[in-house]
Amino acid sequence: MTEFALETSTGITIIILFGVFWVAFGYWLGRKNRTHEDFALAGRNVGFAFAAATAMATWVTSNTTLVAPQLTYQFGIWGMIGYSFAALGLILFAPMAKRIKELLPNGYTSGDFVRLRYGNLAWLVFVVISVVYAFGWLISLGMAGGILLESLSGLDYHIGMTTILVICVGYTLFGGMRAVIATDFIQALIIIVGVSFIAYWLIDNVGLDSIHSNLTAEHPQLLDLLFPAAVMFLFNNIFFGLGEIFHSNVWWSRALSFKKDVAYKAYLTGGLLWLPIPIVTGFIALAAPQLGIFPPSPDMIGPTVAAAVLGKVGAIIVFVVIFSALASSLDSLLAATSDLVTQDIFHKKLKPNASDKTLMRFNRSCILGLGIMTWLLCLPRIATLGALLNFAGAFVASTIWPILLGLYQRRLTGGYAAFAMALGTLSGMLGYFAVGFYVAALVSCAISGLICLVGIIRSDKQFDWDQLNEKEQVDANQ
Amino acid sequence: MTTQKTCFNYRYTLLALCLFFMLPTTTLASSLTLSGPESVIKEGYFTVSVHANDINELNRITIEVASDSDFTERTRQFPALGDFKDISLTGFSNGKYYVRARAEDANRQAYVSNTVKITVKHYPLWQALTLFFIGLVIFITLVATLLLLHRQWLHSKQHKHHD
Incomplete structure (x- = not known):
């Protein structure tokens, strides 16, 4: 029989206590929501502390707590360092967030921007990419919940996965963006304190020297700075991170919900706070061979090692930290994706005259629907978390250049933007299947960038930035 | 006559089978199967799975990896986590590796699996x-x-x- 770090009953008790707390907190915060703008963008009034915390906490996700150790276990030192470079996504988004807030003072979503800037064809390609990515991330988060509970307490994967989905859907449903940002703030504090504690305990108890000696003797490849697959993975991971942040409504809706002049500082601070976290979580995996821990699936390595070193109390800390990380991302993604569907598809395309109340009701139904669909897709454990996430890399990296140039450059037209995203995605997928997951985003970004370059050289049109301010245009027409 | 001869052969076959199963063996290779990747590994990590045939409880699963099929050179042992039957191994340099599993049942009877050959060849x-x-x-x-x-x-x- 397996001796798990936590008894199954302890795992269930913690998750029930957490669940009740978060849902009640979400309900309490949700009482202040009066309009759809309150629900979707927290009244566009989020201050610096909450803004920086939500940026950092949302980016600390199953990727950071489960996939960073997985990639370190597979790619060694480069897996750990390369993963931390995903902070560049938040740091480089900081100036863009300032520009977004300036260009779209009344905007709701990233889809809004693409539709107004590039037209319907590019918008359609963008929505397909966004939906594929959102589901890839949602599924990975749901799966991570199940894997976490299974690794630490032996609880069946399906029960763990279902529980975490029910809790996050519950409080997002009640509280909207206000609940998402407030819970993110608390979750960010838990993550920073918890991760620092685990790192200190590991170094103090296991020791850097013994880990290094074991790896040198038994797994030299993990310390090799010229490990071929890891070298290929490095920039792929950077482009994946950039693509995720540049295109996703999770980050756009935050930029739009922050107070004026807060977005730049918040994203920069969030990125710098995030940078060391994958190093710490990844380092945990390097201690695995020294401790004689070889997991059944590489994505289980992080919590398994931490629990083995830290014992029962440590396992509870690990459990709480990872649960917080998962919840802070899952709620953000649920809120941002349902905003995208409500605003871009339902409001703009199907019911332009929908009342505020109808929009709020539809948004809530979307959150519930997304939760149910995610649950259904999580039931079969289709891939490891790393492989699943990096498949989405082929999609999102194709949006980097169209988004960047769309925000600052007048000459790139909708046709070229749509073509860049579509061909970039297809090339990335080709790279994914022909070479491996560690080249998908790199190939996608390269091809998309080349097409954008051709588009700018060949175009003689100049986009009028005033076309982005849809609300003012409608008011002027009236 | 023919009938008598058939019965004689049948009894001897049965007796031989009984004797075979009563032999004091320490390892039963046919009861434990190891499966692993068949294609060349380009990243230095892979997962192997242990399958038990007619064994109720499998304990102390350990994967042995060596650079020769007789398991005499650079043999390393990797214990499986708990009662999981899959094990992910990582950090292998270029080369040919021979992998097999060892395990015990509830009565401490030892089993050894078949040997799987794994080739690791990193990208250039x-x-x-x-x-x-x-x-x-x-x-x-x-x-x-x-x-x-x-x-x-x-x-x-x-x-x-x-x-």
């Missing part, structure tokens, strides 16, 4: 470095473009403000 370094430098060039271009365009925008904004 030139290929990895080519992709690395392509990535580096795209990244520098991207950052330079962003900073340049953002600076231009801030500059034009200040200019408008002064006007």
Whole structure:
């Protein structure tokens, strides 16, 4: 029989206590929501502390707590360092967030921007990419919940996965963006304190020297700075991170919900706070061979090692930290994706005259629907978390250049933007299947960038930035 | 006559089978099966799975990896986590590896699996470095473009403000 770090009953008790707390907190915060703008963008009034915390906490996700150790276990030192470079996504988004807030003072979503800037064809390609990515991330988060509970307490994967989905859907449903940002703030504090504690305990108890000696003797490849697959993975991971942040409504809706002049500082601070976290979580995996821990699936390595070193109390800390990380991302993604569907598809395309109340009701139904669909897709454990996430890399990296140039450059037209995203995605997928997951985003970004370059050289049109301010245009027409 | 001869053969076969199963064996290779990747491993990590036939409880599963099929050279042992029957191994350099599993049942009866041959051949370094430098060039271009365009925008904004 397996001796798990936590008894199954302890795992269930913690998750029930957490669940009740978060849902009640979400309900309490949700009482202040009066309009759809309150629900979707927290009244566009989020201050610096909450803004920086939500940026950092949302980016600390199953990727950071489960996939960073997985990639370190597979790619060694480069897996750990390369993963931390995903902070560049938040740091480089900081100036863009300032520009977004300036260009779209009344905007709701990233889809809004693409539709107004590039037209319907590019918008359609963008929505397909966004939906594929959102589901890839949602599924990975749901799966991570199940894997976490299974690794630490032996609880069946399906029960763990279902529980975490029910809790996050519950409080997002009640509280909207206000609940998402407030819970993110608390979750960010838990993550920073918890991760620092685990790192200190590991170094103090296991020791850097013994880990290094074991790896040198038994797994030299993990310390090799010229490990071929890891070298290929490095920039792929950077482009994946950039693509995720540049295109996703999770980050756009935050930029739009922050107070004026807060977005730049918040994203920069969030990125710098995030940078060391994958190093710490990844380092945990390097201690695995020294401790004689070889997991059944590489994505289980992080919590398994931490629990083995830290014992029962440590396992509870690990459990709480990872649960917080998962919840802070899952709620953000649920809120941002349902905003995208409500605003871009339902409001703009199907019911332009929908009342505020109808929009709020539809948004809530979307959150519930997304939760149910995610649950259904999580039931079969289709891939490891790393492989699943990096498949989405082929999609999102194709949006980097169209988004960047769309925000600052007048000459790139909708046709070229749509073509860049579509061909970039297809090339990335080709790279994914022909070479491996560690080249998908790199190939996608390269091809998309080349097409954008051709588009700018060949175009003689100049986009009028005033076309982005849809609300003012409608008011002027009236 | 024919019938008598058939019965005689049948009894001897049964007796031989009984004797075979009563032999004091320490290992039963046929009861434990190990499966692993069949294609060449290009990343240095892989997962192997242990399957038990007619064994109720499998304990102390250990994977042995050696560079020769007799398991005499550089044999390393990797214990499985708990009662999981899959095990992910990592950090292997180029070479041919022979892998087998050992386990015990509830009565401490030892079992050894079949041997799986795994070939690790990493991507050529030139290929990895080519992709690395392509990535580096795209990244520098991207950052330079962003900073340049953002600076231009801030500059034009200040200019408008002064006007």
